[in-house]
Amino acid sequence: MTVTPLRALRPPLPAPATAPAVRRSGAxxxxxxxxxxxxxxxxxxxxxxxxxxxxxxxxxxxxxxxxxxxxxxxxxxxxxxxxxxxxxxxxxxxxxxxxxxxxxxxxxxxxxxxxxxxxxxxxxxxxxxxxxxxxxxxxxxxxxxxxxxxxxxxxxxxxxxxxxxxxxxxxxxxxxxxxxxxxxxxxxxxxxxxxxxxxxxxxxxxxxxxxxxxxxxxxxxxxxxxxxxxxxxxxxxxxxxxxxxxxxxxxxxxxxxxxxxxxxxxxxxxxxxxxxxxxxxxxxxxxxxxxxxxxxxxxxxxxxxxxxxxxxxxxxxxxxxxxxxxxxxxxxxxxxxxxxxxxxxxxxxxxSSFYSIAGGTSPSCPLxxxxxxxxxxxxxxxxxxxxxxxxxxxxxxxxxxxxxxxxxxxxxxxxxxxxxxxxxxxxxxxxxxxxxxxxxxxxxxxxxxxxxxxxxxxxxxxxxxxxxxxxxxxxxxRHALLLVLASVAGLGGGVAYQLAQGPQSVATVSIVVPRESELADVGREATLDTLAQLARDTQVTTAMAAAAEHPIDPDDLYVSADPNSRILNLRYAGSEPGAALAAIDAAGDTVLRLRGALLEDERKDAVAQFDARYTSGIAAISTVDGSLDQLKDAGDRTTLRVLDETRGVLLDKAGRAAGQGARAAVMPLEAGTVVRPPSVSVSRDAMVVSAGTGLFAGLLVGLLLARVRGLVGARIARVRDLSGAAEVPLLATLPDRSVTADGRTYVDHELAWAAAVDAVRLHSPATVLAVGEDPRALLVAELLDGYAHQNRRRESVHRLGSDDDVIVVATSSTRLGRLRRRVARLRRSNLDVVGVVLLQRRRPGWGARVRAAITPNRKELQWSPFPPKK
Incomplete structure (x- = not known):
């Protein structure tokens, strides 16, 4: 009688993995x-x-x-x-x-x-x-x-x-x-x-x-x-x-x-x-x-x-x-x-820094x-x-x-x-x-x-x-193919999404904004932060949309500045290079035009303020002149000297205001100059982000599917190492057709049944349970359980287990995950699962299926180059 060799049983408690014993001391x-x-x-x-x-x-x-x-x-x-x-x-x-x-x-x-x-x-x-x-x-x-x-x-x-x-x-x-x-x-x-x-x-x-x-x-x-x-x-x-x-x-x-x-x-x-x-x-x-x-x-x-x-x-x-x-x-x-x-x-x-769009490290502010x-x-x-x-x-x-x-x-x-x-x-x-x-x-x-x-x-x-x-x-x-396919699918999805969005063309233009020295005297000098707000005006995006011939959201125009400078940078990302270049060109022109109009308004306000200063100065001079005329006959030379000095100061201020107003009225006001002309380049950043996102998102989905598949498990028939995968030894294998519905075993499978019975008796008395509700598995479990308790003579049986030993019966169509969960539940109940008996169903290969399909009609499919004999 042949006895199936048993693998070493695992201890009930896991032994920590350690390196080979090496005698070491000290440090x-x-x-x-x-x-x-x-x-x-x-x-x-x-x-x-x-x-x-x-x-x-x-x-x-x-x-x-x-x-x-x-x-x-x-x-x-x-x-x-x-x-x-x-x-x-x-x-x-x-x-x-x-x-x-x-x-x-x-x-x-x-x-x-x-x-x-x-x-x-x-x-x-x-x-x-x-x-x-x-x-x-x-x-x-x-x-x-x-x-x-x-x-x-x-x-x-x-x-x-x-x-x-x-x-x-x-x-x-x-x-x-x-x-x-x-x-x-x-x-x-x-x-x-x-x-x-x-x-x-x-x-x-x-x-x-x-x-x-x-x-x-x-x-x-x-x-x-x-x-x-x-x-x-x-x-x-x-x-x-x-x-x-x-x-x-x-x-x-x-x-x-x-x-x-x-x-x-x-x-x-x-x-x-x-x-x-x-x-x-x-x-x-x-x-x-x-x-x-x-x-x-x-x-x-x-x-x-x-x-x-x-x-x-x-x-x-x-x-x-x-x-x-x-x-x-x-x-x-x-x-x-x-x-x-x-x-x-x-x-x-x-x-940029937090307080200004053009802020940055400088000798006066190193941090x-x-x-x-x-x-x-x-x-x-x-x-x-x-x-x-x-x-x-x-x-x-x-x-x-x-x-x-x-x-x-x-x-x-x-x-x-x-x-x-x-x-x-x-x-x-x-x-x-x-x-x-x-x-x-x-x-x-x-x-x-x-x-x-x-x-x-x-x-x-x-x-x-x-x-x-x-x-x-x-x-x-185990799921390498699934992970590769999921990653490739994710990568393809990311690339396809970005291709549907179209290539991203980034157009830029840089404008240097000069200082308004004359207008600055009345507090009219604009900073780059105010100019950045001007670049976000609806007139700018309207002009961009007209040039690009498609709607443009104000948030699509990105405004920045070179640190510690008067250079304003405009950046726009669009799908078509020509449209993006036209849009950013229109944005730069519109910003300069708006800036020019704003400067003209500021010029009028500045001239009006200078004129007001001149007018108020002349009025004050007239008042001082009246006081001087009244005090000339009094002969108070000290008062006369003070009034005369005051008149000179007022006259100087009025003259300065008049001169500033005249210069402001005729001075050329430069709204700005394009220092970096409009240019466009095709950016691959969006494609890189979409491809990377798709690749790793697909890999993540593949890992989740692999994990779910691992929990459910493939059919046992497709598992090469059942003992290693299920973490329980395989005791014996029985053909699926080795038992009839009434519980009788076939004679031509007697050797396989003898090996299974010997393996079960080796752990007797043990309980034999079926995994799932498969009728053949339930029948085999009942038969083997009867054999396990039929002979209780300890002197003739070398028992490796205990009274709490359990043997499970599974079929080749049983999912590995189901087997592992069944084993885990039994172990959590303080039962020791000592082995598995596999009820194996042999599926015919493709050649056998083709031969089986051809065999009934063999005569009809036969062909010969010679004509049949009469």
Whole structure:
């Protein structure tokens, strides 16, 4: 009798995937890359590699995990991977000119994109690494490494306070060519700074930023790593650290206040409130009282010290609020108008400052250039770089784990929740790119651990609850054709939509507007902002529509100006090059004509004002003359001298007014001059955006379909590796026609039935159940269940299972998803599914079908070149 060999059964609880056992000690024990990344941050700062140290250690972590066969990932990782996919999508539109931005291209955008994507990818590797080496990289080790990072931040803050003038080149900066280090972005990466903008700090006070480049980044990391310090230095495993925790916390307060980071202050308050509410909800009233006392003492020390006045002054003078609000508004408008689905990949420079259309950096105002669109807040960076869809992916992943962590009572979960709360409240204020991104993903990993521990303690952690990195890779591999077809369809749809819209022809014209010196004396000089409003007059769009021979919306005419100049730029995008060129030419002519008419009106008003000045001056002179005539006989020479001097002054003013009026009446008034003649070029930006949007939208739809198909599953007959796909071993295979409706088995299938019965008895006593309502599957399950309980002699049967063993019977037409859901429900009921018996139905191939169709009519289809015999 032949017995089907059994595969090794999976344990009821998942064993974490670890690397092959390697004896290590000291600094290189498992988990050392993450610890070194955080603990050695001062060294990386001096070396000049702190801005991309995460990229370096992520490579090391990947090399360690390559040897691991199974890499677990937390729930929702697919959403985060979709966010990374959307970051990759941004490469397509990096050179697209976005609305409300400077119309230029820059190869440096690829460098900034790679920098940000590197940090996102590095944080993802850290998250997977935390799950891969969880036995070695304990929560205590992670918390202590994060506490060391917090101490580095505090030390950098004190360094900025005590030595704000400190400046030195990093080791990497000295090694790189000078021409490369003079690039602003490269200097930002490799040049150490202890305060932000020392030149401005000299006149006020320094804002510490070491070991980062900006004070806001310093404040964000201060808030993100503070929970690690509190967990490691105040927790039960603190040891000698607990005695020094309060003094260190007091020292950290000074740079925390002097940094003037209101977002960081709000984050600290939010984290304290979160801890208090969690402690109260879980009945830890002593923790609530201790926290309230600590916060009260700390607030008292700050308020009744010189730091209190600084805090009050900061809140009383919110100088950056209006600028941030305007920047956020322009950011959202630009991405919604230009590329709402995939964004623009990176930030863009704003076309003008917030206070003037021609504003910009100048010697008198070195800080007048506004920040780039997509900065001053992680939410604005993500929505501008990855679009609205990318922002949904980003917030969904972090929000999912924040909500999951709020339901967990453990201290580990509290640590992770506090970090995510700090990230959440600072989303509108700080850019979370760098080591703070790693802190956020570490927090997710810690909440993931706490959730697994809770489920393991409740005996609810089963193998079917595992999410693995290979599972996502397998999903893509199994449905590669579907994804390719969906992507191609989306790409074709985007291209077809843009072709239906027609090519976009961008026409531009630039006008220089001179100053009106004579008219300016009476306050009539116009700024470029008033001229920009003149360009939006309905007469301009009417003239454009007449020239282009189709309606034109006023918003289609884009008005900008060169910084710190009198040059006004008009830009219009149309479908036909000739029509666009005619429209922009008409716009320029109409603006000049309107400007000329306005100047004539202003000339009349100015002449009238000069005449009024002359008339009032002559009247005043006449009055003085009358007074002089009356006082001549009195002989008061002093009064006469004063009146005579007054008459001279009035006469001079009247003469000047008369001269100005005469010059204003005849002076030539130039409305403006075209310095850049009308030109038109075909823009491919709209096609690039439409094609990229269609491509990745189609890919997203394909992934959703693949996921749904994976849940439903293909028919088992089309699954090559049933054991691997269903995560349960295949015990035996029976032909579909091996049993009749009355339960009798065919003799020619006796060997297959013997193998199935032996496999079932090997796990006896086991319960045999059918998947679905197929009559043959129900009949086979009933027969095999009878065989399983027919012989209960333990001495003759080697039992591998237990009394809770279950064997399921499925047919080749059963959907894989249905089989997996059935197995999952049984396992959630604490039943061990030990195998599957497959009732296989052989479908004839195309050749057999053709032969079967031909066979009944073989004589009719036969043909011969010889005539039949009579």
């Amino acid at each position: 290189l024990r498992p988990g050392w890359p993450l610890v070194w990344m955080l603990v050695g941050f001062p060294l990386w700062w001096v070396l000049g590699i702190s801005s991309f140290v995460g990229h370096v250690f992520a490579v090391v972590m990947v090399l360690e995990m390559v040897r691991m066969r199974r890499l677990r990932v937390p729930r929702g990782t697919g959403t985060w991977l979709l966010f990374l996919l959307w970051v990759v999508a941004g490469v397509i539109v990096l050179q697209v000119v976005a609305p409300h931005t400077v119309p230029e291209t820059s190869m440096g955008r690829y460098l900034s994109w790679a920098y940000r994507f590197g940090w996102y990818a590095s944080a993802t590797v850290v998250l997977v690494y935390i799950g891969a080496v969880r036995e070695h990289l304990t929560t205590t080790r992670i918390a202590r490494a994060g506490a060391a990072m917090f101490l580095t931040i505090v030390a950098g803050g004190w360094l900025g306070i005590l030595l704000p003038q400190l400046a030195f080149p990093s080791v990497l900066e000295m090694a790189l060519p000078r021409g490369l280090t003079q690039v602003q972005f490269i200097e930002f990466l490799v040049h150490p700074e202890v305060v932000q903008d020392y030149a401005q700090a000299v006149t006020s006070h320094p804002r510490p930023s070491a070991p980062f480049s900006y004070a806001n980044i310093w404040g964000l990391n201060f808030a993100c790593f503070l929970p690690f310090f509190l967990h490691a230095w105040f927790g039960p495993d603190a040891g000698w650290r607990r005695r020094l925790a309060l003094p260190v916390l007091a020292l950290a307060t000074v740079p925390g206040v002097l940094s003037l980071n209101r977002g960081m202050w709000i984050a600290v308050v939010a984290m304290a409130a979160t801890v208090a509410l969690r402690s109260a909800a879980h009945g830890r009233l002593r923790s609530v009282v201790a926290l309230a006392a600590a916060v009260t003492v700390l607030a008292g020390v700050v308020l009744f010290s010189p730091l209190g006045a600084l805090v009050q002054s900061r809140f009383d003078n919110p100088t950056s609020n209006d600028g941030r609000a305007t920047l956020a508004t322009l950011t959202v408008e630009s991405v919604v108008e230009g590329s709402p689905v995939i964004g623009f990949g990176s930030t863009r420079d704003a076309v 007048c250039t506004p920040p780039a669109l997509g900065t001053q807040g992680q939410v604005w960076l993500v929505v501008y770089s990855q679009g609205v869809v990318g922002l949904v992916f980003y917030l969904s992943f972090l929000g999912l784990w924040l909500l999951r962590g709020l339901r967990l009572p453990s201290r580990t979960a509290t640590l992770g929740v506090c970090v995510l709360v700090a990230q959440a409240v600072t989303l509108p204020f700080y850019d979370s790119i760098g080591i703070s991104t790693v802190a956020a993903l570490i927090a997710v990993g810690l909440i993931w651990r706490a959730d697994d521990e809770r489920r393991r303690a409740a005996s609810r952690l089963r193998p079917d609850d595992e999410y693995t990195l290979g599972g996502y890779v397998g999903l893509v591999r």
